[in-house]
Amino acid sequence: MTANSNSAQLSDRIIMRDAKWFADEVRHGRGLSFAADLIEKQSSRIDDLTIRLNKSEFIAARLKGWLALAALGIMFAILAACAAPIPIPAAQMQTGAQAMPPMGYIAMCAETDCAPIPVTAPTKLNSAKWTELNAINDAVNRLPKIPDTALDVWQPAATRGGDCEDLALEKQQRLIAAGWPSGDLLLATARTFSGEGHAVLIVRTDRGDLVLDDINWAIVTMQDAPYVWRSMQAPGFMKWAAIK
Numbered sequence: 001m002t003a004n005s006n007s008a009q010l011s012d013r014i015i016m017r018d019a020k021w022f023a024d025e026v027r028h029g030r031g032l033s034f035a036a037d038l039i040e041k042q043s044s045r046i047d048d049l050t051i052r053l054n055k056s057e058f059i060a061a062r063l064k065g066w067l068a069l070a071a072l073g074i075m076f077a078i079l080a081a082c083a084a085p086i087p088i089p090a091a092q093m094q095t096g097a098q099a100m101p102p103m104g105y106i107a108m109c110a111e112t113d114c115a116p117i118p119v120t121a122p123t124k125l126n127s128a129k130w131t132e133l134n135a136i137n138d139a140v141n142r143l144p145k146i147p148d149t150a151l152d153v154w155q156p157a158a159t160r161g162g163d164c165e166d167l168a169l170e171k172q173q174r175l176i177a178a179g180w181p182s183g184d185l186l187l188a189t190a191r192t193f194s195g196e197g198h199a200v201l202i203v204r205t206d207r208g209d210l211v212l213d214d215i216n217w218a219i220v221t222m223q224d225a226p227y228v229w230r231s232m233q234a235p236g237f238m239k240w241a242a243i244k
């Protein structure tokens with residue numbers, strides 16, 4: 001086998017592998033911005049590959065690479081145009097006994113005025129609301145991910161970014177500013193499949209309790225999210241309840 005055919009096969013394998021990876025990531029709901037990251041990575045891989053090729057191979061590989069990127073770009077545009085469907089209706093999650101709020105939340109409320117959570121009817125989800133929910137979820141998820149250091153600090157991510165609870169708080173604030181009832185926007189805590197603590201924003205709708213998450217960008221019902229639920233905000237001042 002010639003060096004040219006080896007290089008061509010290597011290039012083909014890289015492009016095919018990335019196309020499959022791209023499809024998997026989208027299928028698992030990592031969000032469309034993930035596709036942009038992938039296109040960047042694909043581009044740098046092609047750069048790495050072309051360093052090892054001679055001039056004619058370089059031109060051929062570069063052309064093939066850009067064609068592959070164009071194909072990914074078209075896929076990206078099609079997926080962007082086809083927003084995920086509104087979830088099928090699911091039951092509201094049930095909560096039980098009052099639970100201790102997370103320490104970081106208590107500390108935040110000691111420094112700022114945490115507004116009481118009112119009792120509101122679940123938001124009626126229509127196409128416009130669904131689009132707005134996805135837009136705010138995606139926009140906040142694109143902010144820089146900044147882990148806490150020593151302390152579990154809860155503060156809205158604003159534009160500087162933050163970790164899971166900070167992003168959930170930011171989504172809560174942006175949705176309230178957009179006119180969503182605060183009684184339907186509830187912070188919740190969970191354990192991931194690897195046992196790590198996690199926080200998300202729950203949105204109570206007539207389609208069920210929806211999860212706005214910075215790990216899985218696709219908005220799903222709490223029943224469909226791969227977490228062991230622990231507690232969530234409840235009506236009242238600084239009230240949290242255990243999730244059954």
Ligand SMILES: [Ca+2]
Pocket residue numbers: 147148152153154155162163164165166
């Ligand atoms: Ca934090």
